[in-house]
Each structure stands twice: as C-alpha cells, then as structure tokens.
Amino acid sequence: MSANITPHGERAPLVHARNLVREYAFGDTTVRALDGVDLDLPGGRFVSIVGPSGAGKSTLLHILGALDQPTSGEIVVDGVPLTGLGDAQASEFRRRRVGFIFQFFNLVPTMSAWENVALPRLLDNQSLRKAKPEAVALLERVGLHDRVDHRPNELSGGQMQRVAIARSLIMDPAIVLADEPTGNLDSRTGAAVLELLATLAHDRPDRLVVMVTHDATAAAATDQVITVRDGRVVI
Numbered sequence: 001m002s003a004n005i006t007p008h009g010e011r012a013p014l015v016h017a018r019n020l021v022r023e024y025a026f027g028d029t030t031v032r033a034l035d036g037v038d039l040d041l042p043g044g045r046f047v048s049i050v051g052p053s054g055a056g057k058s059t060l061l062h063i064l065g066a067l068d069q070p071t072s073g074e075i076v077v078d079g080v081p082l083t084g085l086g087d088a089q090a091s092e093f094r095r096r097r098v099g100f101i102f103q104f105f106n107l108v109p110t111m112s113a114w115e116n117v118a119l120p121r122l123l124d125n126q127s128l129r130k131a132k133p134e135a136v137a138l139l140e141r142v143g144l145h146d147r148v149d150h151r152p153n154e155l156s157g158g159q160m161q162r163v164a165i166a167r168s169l170i171m172d173p174a175i176v177l178a179d180e181p182t183g184n185l186d187s188r189t190g191a192a193v194l195e196l197l198a199t200l201a202h203d204r205p206d207r208l209v210v211m212v213t214h215d216a217t218a219a220a221a222t223d224q225v226i227t228v229r230d231g232r233v234v235i
C-alpha cells in the first residue's frame with residue numbers, strides 16, 4: 001500500500017509542495033531559481049512542466065526527485081518529506097521511489113536491453129538475473145518483446161527511449177520524472193513515447209508521471225500543464 005493514503009482512507013496528493021524556494025549563490029549575487037512554488041499533484045496523472053529557459057523547470061524536477069533540496073519550504077513526495085533527508089536517505093528514496101527518464105536515454109552501451117532495464121535492481125544490491133523476468137515483462141509492456149537481447153546501438157532512438165521507460169519502472173516507483181524525453185526523437189516517435197507515458201500514468205492511480213518539456217505539442221499530450229516563469233508557477 002502506498003504511503004499516500006491518509007488515515008481516513010482519502011488519497012492525499014502524491015506531490016505536496018508549499019512555498020518552495022531554491023536559491024543559488026553565484027559570486028556576490030543570489031539567483032532565486034524557485035521563488036515560492038506551491039503544488040498539489042495526485043497520482044494517475046501525466047503532468048508537464050513548461051516555461052522559458054532559466055525559468056526553474058529543471059530545478060523543480062530535481063527537487064521532486066530528491067536530486068536537490070530547496071533552500072526553504074515544504075516538499076512531500078509519496079508521503080516522504082524530502083527536506084532534511086541525508087545523502088543516504090535521499091539516494092535510497094531516488095533508487096526505490098523515483099524513475100528517471102532523460103533526453104539522451106542514458107543506457108549502458110555494453111548491456112543488453114533487459115540488463116539495462118534490470119540495472120536499478122543491481123544498484124539496489126539485488127540480483128540482475130533474478131530481475132530478468134520482470135525486465136522482460138516491462139520490455140513487452142513498452143512494445144519491445146523482440147528486442148530483449150539487443151544492445152543500445154542495435155536500437156532506434158524511439159526503441160532506446162522505450163528501454164529507458166521500462167528501466168524507470170523496474171523499481172515500481174511512485175513518481176516518474178522525464179526530462180525532455182522526446183527532445184531527441186522525431187515527431188512520430190515522440191508522439192508514441194508520449195502516448196506510452198500517458199498510459200503508464202493512467203494505469204496506476206498511485207503513480208505520477210512528470211515531464212519537463214520545451215515542446216508545446218508534447219505538453220498538449222499531458223493532463224495538466226504547469227507553467228513556470230521566473231521561479232513561480234503561473235496559470
């Protein structure tokens with residue numbers, strides 16, 4: 001059972017953020033990358049974060065994935081308060097509760113598709129081989145049943161991104177964070193990837209998929225568009 005059920009059995013938001021501020025010291029000045037962000041996002045939804053360059057999109061995504069911490073404010077993801085987590089706790093949270101998808105796929109070139117999918121299990125000190133049946137099932141789920149033993153250089157861009165999507169799911173995460181996942185794909189392949197991400201969110205009321213994108217067409221494929229400007233969420 002996910003932690004995002006309240007004692008009264010209601011579904012609490014999977015992401016709860018209040019007055020998130022992230023400042024970076026830069027020489028003598030301070031850059032306010034996030035300037036008071038409030039968010040409540042339930043599971044079962046595919047959400048995009050859009051906005052101009054430098055608006056704070058990546059900073060927000062990194063905080064949601066416990067890759068970074070806010071300077072102040074409150075952030076709770078899947079029932080876990082992320083402020084004040086130590087390095088080891090943050091890394092365990094990322095490993096077990098978050099799936100990451102990147103623009104350039106970040107697959108290990110020497111590993112087969114199924115090994116890449118199973119890799120997070122190895123990084124969690126589990127057996128790669130024992131994870132094979134689940135990795136193969138996930139590859140089937142993303143339409144790659146016939147590419148299980150292929151290496152990344154034997155796959156197309158769209159297929160590599162599908163492997164990365166399968167990998168993001170192997171730990172059964174509460175939240176999947178995608179940074180420009182269609183940025184390196186042609187529009188047809190990108191559309192198929194977006195459809196897959198939407199399905200993965202809609203299939204599971206306890207899972208949220210959040211994507212940062214510059215592409216208005218990609219954002220239009222999501223259930224909710226969050227526009228960030230100058231470190232603030234604007235409607």
Ligand SMILES: Nc1ncnc2c1ncn2[C@@H]1O[C@H](COP(=O)(O)OP(=O)(O)OP(=O)(O)O)[C@@H](O)[C@H]1O
Pocket residue numbers: 024025026031032033051052053054055056057058059060
């Ligand atoms: N490590 C850092 N040190 C100093 N300033 C930073 C750092 N990371 C981000 N910033 C600043 O914080 C602001 C927000 O950056 P962020 O990367 O979140 O924007 P973004 O919306 O993702 O931009 P892009 O679309 O160009 O990737 C920018 O002004 C950026 O220069």
